[in-house]
Amino acid sequence: MSIPEPAGALASNEDAGDLVGYRGHDVERYVPEPAKNPQRTPFERDRARVLHSSGLRRLGAKTQVLGPSSDDFVRTRLTHSLEVAQVGRAIGQALGCDPDVVDTACLAHDLGHPPYGHNGEKALDVVAASIGGFEGNAQTMRLVTRLEPKSLDAQGRSVGLNLTRASLDAIAKYPWPRGGGPGGPEGVSARKYGCYDDDMPVFTWMRQGAPAHRRCLEAQVMDLSDDVGYSVHDVEDAIALGRMDPGAVTAEAEAQAVITATRDWYGPAASADRLAAAWERLTGTGLWLRSYTGSPRDAAALKNLTSQLIGRFVSAVAVATRQAFGDGPLSRYDADLVVPQDTADEILVLKGAAVRYVMAPREHEPVYLRQRTELFDLADALIESGDRHLEPVFAHAWREADDDAGRLRAVVDQIASLTDTSARQWHARLCGMLSEL
Template sequence: MHTDNTAEPAGYGAADVERWYAEPPKSAQRTPFERDRARIVHSSALRRLGAKTQVLGPGTDDFARTRLTHTLEVAQVGRELGKSLGCDPDVVDTACLAHDLGHPPFGHNGETALHQVSSGIGGFEGNAQTLRLLTRLEPKTFTPDGVGVGLNLTRASLDASTKYPWLAGRGPMRADGRGSAKFGVYDDDAPVFRWLREGAPALTRCIEAQVMDLADDVSYSVHDVEDAIFSGRVDLEEVTTERERDRVITQVRSWYDPAVSDAALDAAIDDLSALDYWVTRYDGTRRGQARLKDMTSQLIGRFCDGAARATREKFGDGPLVRYDADVVIPDSVIAEISVLKGIAATYVMAPREEDALYRRQRLILTDLVAVLYDRAEIALAEMFAEDFGHAGDDDIRLRVVVDQVASLTDLSALEWHARMCGPDVGTSL
């Protein structure tokens, strides 16, 4: 393995700046972590997020967030939070910019479809796909024998980008005895995963990954509600009524099941609605938009400041890096973030699950996997056709096809389907 010829950033050691494949020495003008961040910024995978669904699809209106704008907001929130805790800001920034790279067309709806068609080869998980992109698929660095190693990031940046550091079915057990459905690595990416996790406690995320995860939760919980209010799908004044708060709490428990009680969730609704910047009425005017933006800014500060204070109270001052500490999130912050997630889920995401459009999106991706598998040599993009040709068995070939479909944007998935499938193509492998 190779260490850049620059001094390790404060708090980090030689192992943290190692890369999976040894690269020629670089100038000392940038730290290894600054170089990692630049590689994400210039990646094609990041650019594609601009045309991928966050909650409302790209083109829904000029206000709604795409997966890319969400990612940039997560990076800003994470960088500031990480810096306040003494993490290297570029490591956190890199992890935040990378955290959604593996998401397929049509957001979590597309993830569901690809998981179903790949259930026989270990399934599909956006977080595991992110690691695959960073270490294999994104074209940047190759070994002399022609093996692609993706962006070849440092160990610290790769570890920080791994939200779920375990393989499928090997995650931590919950208090109720259930295992985690999420995972961060496919079986055939295990070698690089073992390398990036050298010296790390099993099933434990480094603090930079925890900061990234919290920044993601804070950003999408707040911003999804902002988008829903702007689009007229949510009226926060109604949420405080007994009937609607029960709906929200039930949705929170069904979809997210946070480690706080229903009573805490109910209290969180009261606490949020009592804030003087809580937007109970939105009229669409410029002043109304300003109040809405002020609410989102204030909530982000509220959640991040609460976590930063609690973390410092437990672990003290000074840099907190890698496995020196954990992010401490107060129960009140967990409850309030969960309520915001529940509001977006209740009024935007859950109602559309059986919508004809969303069923159609899942069928489109299922169709594409079937057709591309059958016509791989002529239908896949060149880089994926090469992978398909080198694949040693049917399982690996199917994974290559899923890699191709996952790389598409919402628009390109629709275009590919119209061009290659037509209206009468079947929807099963």
């Protein structure tokens, strides 16, 4: 059952007030709400709703690159999201975006990711193939507009967190439905999209007045902050856990291996020469570690390296965007983020280093196959058992569904909400076997 268009006027009782660069249109909510605490802006309320959501808490036990149980040091989706929010806030403030809109988008950007990270996303896309597939970004939009219990419409149906239009739009990394973006059904939007067909009414409302296929500035800041966060921090994790020797990667053979991994994983758009130059710039800096033993001195040097890299990227983007669009406050569709080519290449090759030393080796580990099999088994068990084992919110969706497609979507929503730990527990309980992960 899809969310209907809201009844009555769309205008919220809140107003933009002193929010520089934002209008009443931007602070409207799908279901109007009375103005509340005048000491808080609508965007501060949005951030608080995401911060207190159960979806955000669950990210603490969801895979980032390495599973949460692999080591106490490694990042989870939650710690990654907090770090992305800090990077995004710095960029947003430099440009004049409302920091709470950017913060909300960064905190929310991974809410829709299922257990086992991208491995789980691939499995659920297979499970949901007959109902339009599964995509983490579309699931995020579904969660904040529907699944996260906070607000109801006049008919008593959940509208999720009922965020403002500006905050919702900032979350939309891919502002189109499946197959409805650049390249059409055969292009990138067949794989990367921000909305399921079932959730189009609220998505259409959110995009009122927005240029087709164009992301707002705050969404662009969120996306770049995500790239900066995991490019730098995944390399930090790889070095700290001994998977990457920072001294060895300056050798020609290892440098070439990083460049090859980058182009194999992310495509050949960036030339090998550009990536080689970027890698040389990064590893040639005086801040780059020549060895890592885990000593306090090395740990401090590694942390300083990550801080300097983040500062390097944030500063380059802020300066380039200001040069292109001037000194005034920039928000929504006033500007587009300008990422210098050298900066884009450096971020990409760092992502490639994480592929080389962490992600690619794991693709061939038996654990990956076991994780996917586990989710397939769990989906079968839940489909066969009806609403008996579903949590109340998903059991309600199952009972309210008009057809098998709606019931399958309720099962997929349930599995996507699970953490790595609870997915293993559910599998052991419902499928009668313990997963050796």
